[in-house]
Amino acid sequence: MSIKSLCARRAARFLKRCQQHGVRRTFYLYSPEPFHPLYDRAPIWKTAEEAVQVIQSDSRVYIHGAAATPIKLVEAMTDHAKKAGLQNVEVLHIHTEGPGTYNLPEYDGIIRSNSLFLGANARKAVAEGRADTIPIFLSEIPQLFRRHIIDIDVALVSVAPPDKHGFCSLGTSVDCTRSAIQNAKYIIAMVNENLPRTFGDGVIHQSHIDAMVENTQPLPELKRGALSKEEKEIGKVIADNLVADGATLQMGIGSIPDAVLAQLGHHKNLGVHSEMFSDGVVELVEKGVITNSEKSILTGRLVSSFSIGTKILYDFLHNNPSVEMRDVEFTNSTSIICQNPKMTAINSCIEVDLTGQVCADSIGPRMYSGFGGQIDFIRGAALGLDGQGKPIIAMPSATKKGESKIVPELKYGSGVVTTRAHVHYIVTEYGIAYLFGKNFRQRAYDLIQIAHPDHRESLEKAAFERLKVMPSKT
The missing domain is CATH 3.40.1080.20 (Acetyl-CoA hydrolase/transferase C-terminal domain)
Incomplete structure (x- = not known):
């Protein structure tokens, strides 16, 4: 059975139990914590291309970073933005892995990157004035989201598959992503069986996720070079x-x-x-x-x-x-x-x-x-x-x-x-x-x-x- 089928079954059983016990949803706006279940919600499984259709001109999109970069979703977003003729989409992130297609010159005016920590795939775009970077202590990035100094329309994240209770994990990168999904209006999660399930603050219940996309790509790897x-x-x-x-x-x-x-x-x-x-x-x-x-x-x-x-x-x-x-x-x-x-x-x-x-x-x-x-x-x-x-x-x-x-x-x-x-x-x-x-x-x-x-x-x-x-x- 595929991850998608198994998760859909579990979500359906979970919702049925909640309805039988008359449990009502705690509205996300009043309790911005992605851990507790929202009893009347379940994510909708979509293709990457379908999921990113929610992104429109002037949207602000947060991208999960480092090894958890949802490269498949990022590529789908850039394709959608160009085909749909979108303008002024802002992507916000710490360093991301992958090609960072949104930083290519052909996306100037379509998507603009705003880095909270600059990675290799963004340096050229920043140097040429096609992208931005915010000087900020890593410890203070969550305050941008929690104080609504920067509001996020869509978050693109990677998660480990939901367990039998419906809980996913942000895996290798909790960092500022936890605060980003607390703030985001719409969450698209790439469910990757290769992402490790980790403990701590990175647990998110699937009911907080709006759209799920199945993926089996290996995680980006950073190999150590020879020391001088x-x-x-x-x-x-x-x-x-x-x-x-x-x-x-x-x-x-x-x-x-x-x-x-x-x-x-x-x-x-x-x-x-x-x-x-x-x-x-x-x-x-x-x-x-x-x-x-x-x-x-x-x-x-x-x-x-x-x-x-x-x-x-x-x-x-x-x-x-x-x-x-x-x-x-x-x-x-x-x-x-x-x-x-x-x-x-x-x-x-x-x-x-x-x-x-x-x-x-x-x-x-x-x-x-x-x-x-x-x-x-x-x-x-x-x-x-x-x-x-x-x-x-x-x-x-x-x-x-x-x-x-x-x-x-x-x-x-x-x-x-x-x-x-x-x-x-x-x-x-x-x-x-x-x-x-x-x-x-x-x-x-x-x-x-x-x-x-x-x-x-x-x-x-x-x-x-x-x-x-x-x-x-x-």
């Missing part, structure tokens, strides 16, 4: 000097977090409270390194808001009660983060100036990513209630072209994500610069010591020109 020798050394520096046994970890995505995780095999009783994680965490769980046993918040459970990686990760997530996928307003709350023991936040960046200003979202004026959870966790770790938190920014000392990533001044047009007052630890393959409580003269000195040797002399001269005094350790 510089990245491996950065991982070793952090693991050996800054990650203590019993620490709670947050890490972003990419080669630097992978390099750190690869060096933690001999640590004990680590925990994870992060906005995201990938395959490297799974390996440490299976080795018994990550136990989450010493965490203060959700002890014994790995906490995240979204996840992307390979099938190894997705199999690990499926029906695993030791993993809590939570609303990003919870995972990224500084008041929650700071309660975890030895909170160690590891993030990367594009460049750092000699006063400690960190650029992580742009290359000069060209937007590259977004604020994400960097400040949420840098601040949360710095405020650790046990006084042992470590906010870390890590990067290779130089670009692949040999340019220094520690610079006298940020490039013209660069954005500051982590301010010089927020920054504590800066790490390169040459060591650790601890900047908290240091003046500009001391900061410049410490940063020059971990810069690439080829650039130290010129950085020292630039520091003198900027500060009118030589960098000094004391």
Whole structure:
């Protein structure tokens, strides 16, 4: 029996029971929580092409992101928008996987993307003025929807198939999607048997969904690349000097977090409270390194808001009660983060100036990513209630072209994500610069010591020109 047939049977039996017991619907507008059943509603099964017909000119459409990107629905939406001659459709999302067809030049004036965190498929469109991006902390995105600062007409999401009680799961990405579906007027769900069923805040009852579309496509995968020798050394520096046994970890995505995780095999009783994680965490769980046993918040459970990686990760997530996928307003709350023991936040960046200003979202004026959870966790770790938190920014000392990533001044047009007052630890393959409580003269000195040797002399001269005094350790 197909997923569609099985779900339809279950929904029919559920409605019949509710009618027999005289249960009435709790109207969604007065109780915007997608968990409780709405007893007089059931989703209508449609094709992707049929489901997206509800999208009209000037509609605002939310798209589920990362590994849960409903690519089939997105493609159906773009086809419908062009064929129907729609105009000014706005799509709102964090980074999405897939081609991001709506960002192609041929959709200019038809669909305009508005990114809350910029992914690779949106960068060119933003740079050319055909798409937008909103600078915002990841923790605050749900407030846009819950306060009705941004209202959503249609939400395109992926869900795991409903269970016998009619409950679906948002799977790999709860993040800001939970708040988006609370706000959306119409919800279209791509029911994908390959999406892992996860625990936490991502449970939604099928009665809140307006249209369901069957799908069996494999999830997008993000495979790890080979680490450079510089990245491996950065991982070793952090693991050996800054990650203590019993620490709670947050890490972003990419080669630097992978390099750190690869060096933690001999640590004990680590925990994870992060906005995201990938395959490297799974390996440490299976080795018994990550136990989450010493965490203060959700002890014994790995906490995240979204996840992307390979099938190894997705199999690990499926029906695993030791993993809590939570609303990003919870995972990224500084008041929650700071309660975890030895909170160690590891993030990367594009460049750092000699006063400690960190650029992580742009290359000069060209937007590259977004604020994400960097400040949420840098601040949360710095405020650790046990006084042992470590906010870390890590990067290779130089670009692949040999340019220094520690610079006298940020490039013209660069954005500051982590301010010089927020920054504590800066790490390169040459060591650790601890900047908290240091003046500009001391900061410049410490940063020059971990810069690439080829650039130290010129950085020292630039520091003198900027500060009118030589960098000094004391």
